[in-house]
Amino acid sequence: MKTIKTFVLSVALVAASSSLFAEDKSAWPESFTVGTGSQGGAYFGYGTAWANIVSEQTGVTGGAEVTGGPMQNMALVHTGDNHFGMTTMGPARESLEGNNAIAPGIQLDNACAMFPMYQTPFSITALTSSGITSISDIPDGAVIGFGPAGSTSDTYFPRMLAALGLKFERRNGGWSDLGGQLQDGLLDVVAFAAGVPVPAVSQLEVQTDINIIEFTEEEQAKIIDALPVSDYEIPASVYKSLETPARSVAMWNFAIANCDLPESFVYEAVKAVMGDNERMVQAHKGARTTLAKHWDKNTFLPWHPGAARWFNENGGSISPNLIHN
Template identity: 70%
Template sequence: MKSILAKSALAISMAALAMGTAYADKSKWPKSFTVGTASQGGTYYAYGAGWANLVAETVGITGGAEVTGGPTQNLALVHTGKLAFGMTTMGPAREALDGKSPLAPGLKMNKVCAMFPMYETPFSVTVLSSSGIKSIKDIPAGAKIGFGPAGSTSDTYFPKMLETLGVKFQRRNGGWGDLGGQLQDGLIDVVAFAAGVPIPAVTQLEVQTKINILEFTEEEQKKIMDAYPVSAFPIKANTYKTLNKDARAVSMWNYAIANCDLPESFVYEATKAVLDNNPKMQTIHKGARTTLAENWDKNTFIPFHPGAVKYYEEKGFKIPANLQLKK
């Protein structure tokens, strides 16, 4: 009889745990939420729209993605509370928290909190095969290079990287899909992508025409890593049909962020919805294979939202005091 009662109690406990979202206090939750992404045709929009829909379906409120200028703008919109959630790379996040954002110099964006790790953003260069460009050093002086939306991670860092490597160019901006079209039409010579792979615009390009994906030499890779907050990254050969071997690149981690004033229970449920459903996330975008709780430590300076801290600690991960929001 004791054994039966114990099993019944355990079953009731498990059922209550599974229904946690239903019993969460939602009185202070927003009626809807929006995730700041980037331009259409890029990884941020595809990934962000997917996790917004997943969270909306799981927690039971309306949610969606918004096209933005990318990480730098997302940080500002989340800080001001105009967006509940956003997506950023660690470089622009560091600048925003230090008060060095180009959108608001001197303003320390202390209302930005970390949620969960997403994926690494490789910096990669794509050209038409017909251009004859096969390496970074082949890029001719004065080449018109598309760097993505103004203020994006690519636009912030890639021009500096190429200048470090001695490339002289004319700068162009636009959404990834638009720049892919301009490359195909011969209006620009190069697209310097900073986006999770596979990049939809590149996948579309290689279906329509022949392209070259340029890799950095070991010397070029080291030079960039010594100068910028990036690490070595191989773009795997099976990422694109164009590649027949891994391509040497550099990358920067991406993180989902939340406004720090959002209710703890809401951010907890949103974080749980994404990290407890990694197989589903991978159907949204292959880059989500690294959207895992154990990668929480890829954030070393953005304070975690208390709701995210609660989730990680339930999973057995101890968030250091210096990465918890000061009350």
């Protein structure tokens, strides 16, 4: 009798557990969207990769959407127009402070940190035929493509180049479009801020000869003093145009989630991405640094409770003060 009662109790507990899980899952969205960036940029490829993984692992239909990049993603996730998105930490801070150009004066504080992605290097590409091999070679009044309006590149690269004393004309557009304009001679250089390899740069290498312009040590130091970036080297292995690593600067990227999403859903989404890094790397090379140990690269953006729970269960130590609500 004791054995039978124990068995019945175990079955009841399993049934209750399943019932609770089903009730919790009933609050999940029927589908989800991930705000990325322009086609041809690293955000779109990376976002498509993890959207597919989350969809497969959670059973919730989802996919990537083309957007204007980090600034717009902060706004779209804040409002809930996109469930998830991706941003660099500079635009994230400006958005929290009410300095997002897309929603000026509004503190976009309903977009929560989800997981660390990778560092975004800032790099400049020119046609070899232009003769531009260094920052000092870029002529006054040069026409420079800075990516989509409001993107990380468009927000920070002009400030960097101004800090180095350059005078230029700004152009905006998707990375693929700007790459085409560079090839057609409509731009002098393109200033990319995207995870490497940038698809548009890789495509240019196939079609023509290009120079990837690195910063000098002095230029790098000036930029680091002026803006929230750190030193970085673009590995020579990512582009055939590089024989040695290229000195650069970079800014960390984080995935973000609407803070109102169910804790259990975000927990499972983070688990799907962070729990199998090898699979993420196979989907996108930029995911090599999508590792749990980089949770500490976020020092100000409130974490979604579901994300915080996963990281704290897997070696993290996220302060309760940095968890939303």
